[in-house]
Amino acid sequence: MALPPSSRTAIGSTRLERALGDWQRPGHGPAYRALAGGLRTLVLDGQVPVEARLPAERELSTALGISRTTVTAAYELLRDEGFLASRRGAGSWTALPPGRTVHGAGLSPLPADLVDSVIDLGIAAPSAPEPFLTEAMAAALAGLPRYTDTHGDFPLGIHVLRHAVADRFTARGLPTDPEQIMITTGAAGGFALLLRHLLAPAERVAVESPSYANALQALRFAGSRVVPVALQQDGSDHTDAGGWDVEGWSRTLCDAAPRLGYLIPDFHNPTGMLMSEDERRALVATARRTGTTLIADETMAELALEPDLVMPPPLAAFDPGGGTVITLGSTGKTxxxxxxxxxxxxxxxLVRRIRADRASLDVSSPVLEQLAVAHLLSPEVLPQVLAHQRGRIRVQRDALVAALRAELPEWTFRTPQGGLSLWVHTPDGVSGSVLATTAERFGVWVGSGPRFGVDGVLERFVRLPYAQPADILGEAVHRLAAATATLTAPHRAEPGRTEPGSIAWTGEIALL
Known part of the structure; x- marks a missing residue:
């Protein structure tokens, strides 16, 4: 007999009624099948977590204004399909059918043997800002002699860079002292240090669903128990639609009592959403009340693409005591x-305590690269670099959006105000995992939705970064459309077959 979950939260009938929306539409069959279908979709799209406790039948029937018999029949159908588990006296909770694949891999760059024949839409990272990067490296070389007569190991980072990072936080509305800054080997290195210091095996960590695939992988390696909280998404371009479910976060932090919460509040990866000031204030207040430490991943924070967008203060700005929010940042996306x-x-x-643990991980970060970053963060250079990066990324985003709307109009997504990727909802019958496998044969490398989830859900999503030049993104969408056609109508386009106006396929891989 299945045991009730102990690490997840309950879904209230009011919240579930809102999430179901217009579930009882004409043509969806008997009411109980329509309700079961709506609940199944919420699970598969990650809007209701796996192992979430559902309302009692009588409670849900009252909220939906339907008979209890209808809810009972819907629950029974979901149990038969493997999407619901129950135990007398313990209620019912969501599940996935046995044997369903749960993706545990993070994201990695395109394999070296494919870089000349496949368009890489797997990694959301821009090319370097030139000539600014080369100039920064030249300035770093010029300043390097000041450090070469030392041992070269600076576990906290060189002082000039800690000052530069602190000054940038202050300029963004979060007064910061250099003593609050530790330089790390990328945000991933910083995250690893925090997990080693703050998290014991089997402790719970609340995360957004979807979330950054490599962060989820790091949490798995740390032996944590990950508790997802669904982001509210509607796939439209209305900037005030969707967002962070403050009520859901509050319930999760209270019920599951996670040790940590990992969030990406600024141009969330992969959805591109931006957390509002009210959501930030409420989430930090809840975390302070429940004793949960929040790790805010700000790796996308500098990539606002709309010139008139007013950015809210950093999440840590709502934590005046400084004991609830820890911030991660990096240069990799900016x-x-x-x-x-x-x-x-x-x-x-906390910085001092983490410093003492660092020697067994990577000791310190390269001095030359730290000097280059200090140059790029200087008040004289940073505005130019950000204008350069934001300008070309905006062009690339708009090109990808236009291509998708022209060639794959049935795909839905929200156009983000910043960041580096679109989170795309594929139509019925198109699995993100199957599409990713098929697209590789057509010469495109993409990340399927389940890589960004916890439980093997999010199958009807793919992440499409716009880090490539506009013409390459257009070609990538053309190939994705051809790949999709083989999944929805196999006679329309297949590898090894050329049709009027199509790409000429060479073997299994479409060449640039």
């Missing part, structure tokens, strides 16, 4: 992925 420098912003006491 400048270049090959510049492996990141940072932690935390209380001076």
């Amino acid at each position: 400048f270049w992925g090959g510049l492996r420098i990141g940072w932690i912003r935390a209380s001076p006491d």
Whole structure:
């Protein structure tokens, strides 16, 4: 007999009624099948977590204004399909059918043997801002002699960069002292340090669903128990639609009592959503009340693409005591992925304690790269670099949006105000995992939705970064459309077959 879950939260009938929306539409069959279908979709799209406790039958029937018999029949159908488990006296909770694949891999760059024949839409990272990066490296070389007569190991980071990072936080509305900054080997290195110091095996960590695939992988390696909280999404371009479910976060932090919460409040990866000021204030207040430490991943925070967008203060700005929010940042998304420098912003006491643990991980970060980043963050250079990066990324975003609307109009997504990727909802009958496998044969490398989830859900999503030039993105969408056609109407386009106006396929891989 299935045991009731102990690490997840309950879904209230009012919240479930809102999430179901217009579930009882004409043509969807008997009411109980329509309700079961709506609940099944919420699970598969990640809007209701796996192992979430559902309302009692009588409670849900009252909320939906339908008979209890209808709810009972819907629950029974879901149990037969493997999407619901129940135990007398313990209620019912969502599940996935046995044997369903749960993706545990993070994201990695395109394999070296495919880089000349496949368009890489798997990694959301821009090319370097030139000539600014080369100039920064030249300035770093010029300043390097000041450090070469030392041992070269600076576990907290060189002082000039800690000052530069602190000054940037202050300019963004979060007064910061250099003693609150630790320089790390990328945000991933900083995250690993925090997990080693703050998290014991089997402790719970609340995360957004979807979330950054490599962060989820790091949490798995740390032995944590990940508790997802669904982001509210509607796939439209209305900037005030969707967002962070403050009520759901409050319930999760109270019921599951996670040790940590990992969030990406600024141009969330993969959805591109931006957390509002009210949501930030409410989430931090809830975390402070429940004793949960929040790790805010700000790796996308500098990539606002709309010139008139007013950015809310950093999440840590709503934590005046400094004991609830820890911030991660890096240069990988703002400048270049090959510049492996990141940072932690935390209380001076926590920074000192993490410093003592670092020697067994990576000792310190490269001095030359730290000097280059200090140059790029200087008040004279940073505005130019950000204008350069934001301008070309905006062009690339708009090109990808236009291509998708022209060639795959049935795909839905929200056009983000910043960041580096679209989170695309595929139509019925198109699995993100199957599409990703098929697209590789057509010469496109993409990340399927389940990689960004916890339980093997999010199958009807793919992440499409716009880090490539506009013409390459247009070609990628053309190939995705051809790949999709083989899934929805196999006679329309297949590898090895050329049709009027189509790409000429060479073997299994479409060549640029």
